[in-house]
Amino acid sequence: MKNPVRSVVSRSSLKRLPLYLHLLEKLSAEGVARVSCTYIAKEFDFDPTQVRKDLEATGEVGTARIGFRVASLIGRVKELLGWNDTHDAYLVGVGNMGKALLGYRDFEKYGLRIVAAFDKDPQKIKSHVFGREILPMSTLLKVASKTPARIGIVTVPADQAQEAVDLLVVSGVKAIWNFAPAPIRIPRGVILENARLTRSLAVLTNNLVKKT
């Protein structure tokens, strides 16, 4: 039982970690000090070994028969996810999804801070959404030179996505969080992560018709 200090985390593990974190924080709020992989696994109906592997990636070491220290585990998970740091982000496209993200207060917990929101539509510009002013796209580079950000959130329609991404890349963002169902090209070195609702909807509706 030595500390492996693993730097390799699988993508699948990363996706499960926020779920664990949420549970751990609930437990912490309830005053629970220790938790076992078995318990976590039962909560989510996962395989206990899988949970153990996922937690192993955090570098936290458990104690046989007892489990892991909740407080310390929370810190490790957050560290691994990068949620202890604050990541400044621009949001491009203040449609329905853009508005929802602007209003999502929990992002703060995940280290995500939207520092500016942009739109092409003159109707939306200068309006305020959740206390934030919507700026014209044409000012993005100027804003970026004053208030740099590392993440670009893309919530424009599919046919404008590449254009928005290109502008964000020029502005110097290091990662794109894309919500548009379009193929996106990015230069080497920039991170692209897609968050499309249609993916899980596809699985759901397929399952639904398959059963009928």
Next chain:
Amino acid sequence: MKNPVRSVVSRSSLKRLPLYLHLLEKLSAEGVARVSCTYIAKEFDFDPTQVRKDLEATGEVGTARIGFRVASLIGRVKELLGWNDTHDAYLVGVGNMGKALLGYRDFEKYGLRIVAAFDKDPQKIKSHVFGREILPMSTLLKVASKTPARIGIVTVPADQAQEAVDLLVVSGVKAIWNFAPAPIRIPRGVILENARLTRSLAVLTNNLVKKT
């Protein structure tokens, strides 16, 4: 090159299909009649064999040297996804995400029709969001007896998610589309599909801090 009429589609394939569909519809609008896997693969930077396997699942048969008929492929993909049918849905929780989904006009293309929206908050009840009246949670079962729906969309806070799911299950929905970062229990036979933003955010922020 015979038609296999495969009923097995992998989860991973299903998630990619909406992306292909979007491209196919763009091509169709541009008047393109035929498309090859090679072309689709290049667009998305996927492996051509992977695209071929994905398309094979639709049952559509291509022609060597030429490719697939766009129009016919669109139909097959939609059929496989279940997007030719209309799936009625209830939405529970009219917060930011709930509002965004209510306003998302593209769902119609995916066969998803939100027939009623519910919330616990008396302040929100009777208000209108995108022309739709917000109903009190307590009326859900009554509404369900008049206007049944097969999908329940859960956009409430994590600590209310299970409660919302239970109510939806009692109302008779066959599938839950869950946006809350909480462990959800459902009875056998009900489909659960999670659509949590934190999953892809976790991958993104981890990549970001790993690079620094």
Next chain:
DNA sequence: TAGATTGTTAATCGATTAACAATC
């Protein structure tokens, strides 16, 4: 001590990628 849980290795499973004959 007894037994639950950890850490870790090995086996299994599923998805991706490589290879290639068939074909238009």
Next chain:
DNA sequence: TAGATTGTTAATCGATTAACAATC
């Protein structure tokens, strides 16, 4: 015909699950 593309089988890769000794 020549060569691009399909359909399909085999090899590889990665993630999940099983098995089990170490340990508290």
